[in-house]
Amino acid sequence: MFDNLTDRLNATFKNIRGQGRLTEDNIQDTMREVRMALLEADVALPVVKAFTYTVKQKALGQEVMQSLSPGQALLKIVNDELVKTMGDGNESLNLSATPPVVILMAGLQGSGKTTTVAKLSRLLMERHKKSVMVASADVYRPAAIDQLQTLATEVGAGFYPSSADQKPVDIVNNAIAQAKKEFSDVLIVDTAGRLHVDDEMMNEIRQVHMAANPAETLFVVDSMTGQDAANTAKAFNDVLPLTGVVLTKTDGDARGGAALSIRQITGKPIKFLGVGEKIDALEPFHPDRVASRLLGMGDALSLVEEIERKVDKNKAEKLAKKIQKGKGFDLDDYKDQLSQMMEMGGMSAMMDKIPGMSNVPQNVKSQVNDKEFTRQIALINSMTKKEKIFPTLINGSRRKRIAAGAGLQVQDVNKLMKQYKQAQKMMKKMSKGGMAKMMRGLKGQMGQGQGFPFQ
Template identity: 55%
Template sequence: MASTLADRLSRLVKTMRGQARITEDNVQEMLREVRMALLEADVALPVVRDFIQRVKDKALGQEVVGSLTPGQALVGLVHKELAATMGEGVADLNLATQPPAVILMAGLQGAGKTTTTAKLAKHLIEKRKKKVLTVSGDVYRPAAIEQLKTVTAQAGAEWFPSTPDQKPLDIARAAIDHARRHYFDVLLVDTAGRLAIDEVLMAEIQALHAELKPVETLFVVDAMQGQDAINTAKAFKAALPLTGVVLTKLDGDSRGGAALSVRAITGVPIKFAGVSEKIDGLEAFDGERHAGRVLGMGDIVALVEEVTKSVDLDSAKQLADKLKAGDAFTLDDFLMQLSQMQKMGGLSSLMDKLPAQLAAKAGADQMDRAERDMRRMRGIIHSMTPLERRKPELIKATRKKRIAGGAGVHVQEVNRLLNQFEQMRDMMKKMRGGGLMKMMKRMGGMKGGLPGF
């Protein structure tokens, strides 16, 4: 949905350039483009109708009448209504209760409940400083209990054992008793799922809810399910007093319709979004920021957060102090910079968070090539000896041949890396006298482009 809607709205702004105001006539054509983009994104038809009507009412109202840029005004309204539909701001978890606060995870099999349970545990430990216990009530899927045990350990939380021959209610009672006696702040309960909605599943999870009285009942749904996600949301909404939604696989959802539909149909906020398969790949969902990404405005806040989380600030400070002291920039330092980029998910991950106008300047083919170049450079540096990394001037013909053989590349690739490294080292020298801004200005003029491009 992101690229489709952004492209359509961009065309709208250009089309509306010569017009003085939004009228009944031209608003129909504009909103037809928005309607088609939403339907193509698999947004539920009732949600689309309601959304379009709200935008139309406001577009023809006093808010934009007389605007000198009606196309831009409409885009602003679409952004505002997208944010409102998905829930403005961030909806936090409600843990204001006598410990342990019980969080019940509900959803179909394959939606990612078990992995999300562990991701949420890690989030609560790191962001809320809570002592977390997890337990699996899924006695039907053979590997479910062991899977939760494994991912819970990765999250740094504690796991309460259960077995397939137990009843889910007995497991729940034992787990909450253990959590109370051992002073846990939060108990996360992973429940059984099915491939489709059935009466047995709903009866079981309703009984668990009645027994546990959770402060949060989170509906976990795969963002890539489209219309199926909508039907599932209706069924779980009818069976349980849901308090929030977790959208998984949002990073792989090219259409984005589930975020709009599920929020509108359940009437509860989207609280978290799964943005990667990693154990820390769970983000608090911000409707306004997500609306910006959908419209091609990017998510600069997420980009800054990603950099802050991934960059080793101590290492960066050590490098700055080293350069300030007059020490040489080495290939080890260069390797560290490449590794930092990989930690942030690579170039494609960063480009995904930039506004569409900037990201469009570097196409997918260029990004793929740059990613491959970065991996190749790291392989070449790893093929060098510690002495060669410290003193690259020692790398002559025979050493280059050996390094190329070790990295599985041609000697020309080694020469290219060394040339790019020399350019980077020259820029680092400039930092001592001219500061970071001068270095950034010179990066654009580097012969051959930035390292990896």
């Protein structure tokens, strides 16, 4: 996420961190580089001008000039200003209204709105323990209602059935009545996407908004459209009272212009980020955490929260006890670790959250290949129960059989065994020195291009 901007900012601040003192000249040079980095990231020009001006004024202040570590002081100013630009903190949904709390979703065609409805339903059910019903007021796009029904079934949300011959306002009124009958906590209403902001379609969504009287009106927009995302959100906000923005497809956005422009141009907070295609790939937007990622400092809080949610705690406790008793870490245990890593989106999805990853060479990071997890799991599945428990039994002839059983090569088995042994060493360290020691070992291995599946 936002890799290009992160790389540019890292390169810019690498030099200033080593400076013994800050001068007007090196501050000027640094801010010129920051300005270029932001413009290349498609951040809106007014936002870039305001950002660089404020940072420069603060950097020239006496507090920074007299600091023992002026480079770090400047970095802190930039971090604080990035947070301020994107919003001072996470603005959560207003779920305190009388049930059913109505959330209205608006946006252009192709922004990922219907998928976001399903992702938000899952998030509200899992993290907030809310009962959720969804309804589609999109009577124009073929199969839009069917798509939402399929997604609702997948996430376990209630679904109000509508049809293309109904009026959107009638759909909303009927859906609210049904949500009340079923005692749903939240009703999320999907609306028709618009190709552009035209009077007829905007008049329709205004009527839908009046009928729904939503607690939240969220504008869903594709982050890869850069500053256009902010301009479109502003145009919508001029005719519809938005309460926030959902930025989708951020996993494919290497620039980050939308995230840095929206708050300043619209005055509306980004509330969620769509970070992948999976149905659980929706994250609350925390400006401080995104700023930390942009400056290459990782996002340990989000990583810990994700591990808390997705790691099987019972399995983790059993494994810890097993290792502490000296029973060892076998290939079945290794397979469980790989499967749980896949559940969290794979290593590539986690890399920008790991503190210190900005120091890992780009050529090493680019080699991370999550498909290797799948291959390694297939190889372990091809083994006998005895081989999984006693890996030392796996000789040359067994390696050939295991490779053939998984449709792979002997070299793949060799690679698996090598990486399994590295993981085994890490687990021993963890049992002796705790998680902190294991994370240091992980960071060291990543720096050497080892420890996780690489091509």
